[in-house]
Amino acid sequence: MTNTTIETRNLDQYGCPALEWARAQELLATESAAKDVPFFLNTVRPDGRPHSVGIGAAWFEDTLWFVSGPGTRKSRNLAANPACTVSVRLTGLDLVLEGTAHRVTEESTLDRVAARYRSGGWAAEREGAAFTAPYTAPSGGPPPWYVYRISLTAAHAVATAEPSGATRWTFG
Template identity: 55%
Template sequence: MEIEATNLDIYGGEPLPWSRVEQALDNYIGGPGSPAFLSTVRPDGRPHTAAVGALWLDGGFYFTSGPATRKSRNLARNSACTVAVSLEGIDLIVDATAAVITEPDTLERIAARYREAGWAVEVDGAAFTAPYSAPSAGPAPWQLYFATPHSVVGVGTAEPNGATRWQLS
């Protein structure tokens, strides 16, 4: 993956290193106290934002959603999305493209990761089921999505402060 950094700091600071983003995202799983917010585009162009139980793995965000939810219906029509997270020392806005994941080995691997984090999820066909989920996910079964990042903006909230945009290709 090629990464191009653009310094957005208006105070003359150095660009933030991509390694800071990677370190902050290492083993990230969103949930109570560290939510991830997914923004999608409604058919009329207005934004829609909802908290999701996202996890960072394989260079992007995995998250779940029921097919009847607003975010899933939006993504079926327009795969463009943004994931926003506030991590230790840095806030991130990740512009991405999301796709439903149905590959059995990936579903099992991601379900295992969610179980390690405390969510009793199981693979059922090409989706997930569990005794519970976040209300924003809608009723089971839940589809697994992968958000492939294209651009990331990071704002340092601890020293060294700064702001940087990374283009990923």
Template identity: 50%
Template structure:
């Protein structure tokens, strides 16, 4: 999945500023770089509850082989929302782009994936361990609730990059996943 390429690229310059589309590599290469610690980048997850009420929350997202992973306590609003409706967004500010990805997040229970992602979180300074079909650690964000935490895989089908440094512009990428 690391070689994920868009099936469609759209220039979102609807007012005629003359901007060009960005190559997906501009976003992908920055998303794929593992920061030195898990909280080095601020990711924001957007979900919608069963009654249609939107919710946004910061998460410690981790890119792994073309998908993102994050944890969430089973009693949190974001976990309850994802249980009812897996459609969601993930947004992040990179060095020269604001990126918003749209897709679905589903709980992961496969032992091999849990172990791989827990090990990756450890490399970033969060002492995560697998506990049954979830992740545990001595600490997490206060809003995460008590351990253990569910692990989610976020698979995106669209991404929008908004240039915040030259060259500026806005590009939408669609993926066939």
């Protein structure tokens, strides 16, 4: 998200100042890729119905990354329509990220992302243009797993701890 303009809109109705995007980024960087942080990917089925599923996500290099088996509903939905949201409860902050998911195949990028996942406790390894590991979440499908990054268009957060507030950020 370097060289990105950020438009901030304060959504708080009680007089609290707008939340800082840096707060969300710091929490994403420190808490993502941990086994106990619940991320949910929301996509749209070809018939227009919503689909939501838990994912293992990692914030790395100012980007949200996640994996998915090629035959899973989420991967098939993203192939047809890459628009998505990701919801997460972080310490003191409920956050929704909006954007477009892109499959990543560049080997050096995949190697860096695999290393980030390993630092969080998942033994991911690059094999060709995908990941393998001894295990994954049951919703991940069988290996290999595609790697996706989300190009953010917007995010909104509600603080559940001080400093309080609610904010929407639009990225351009």
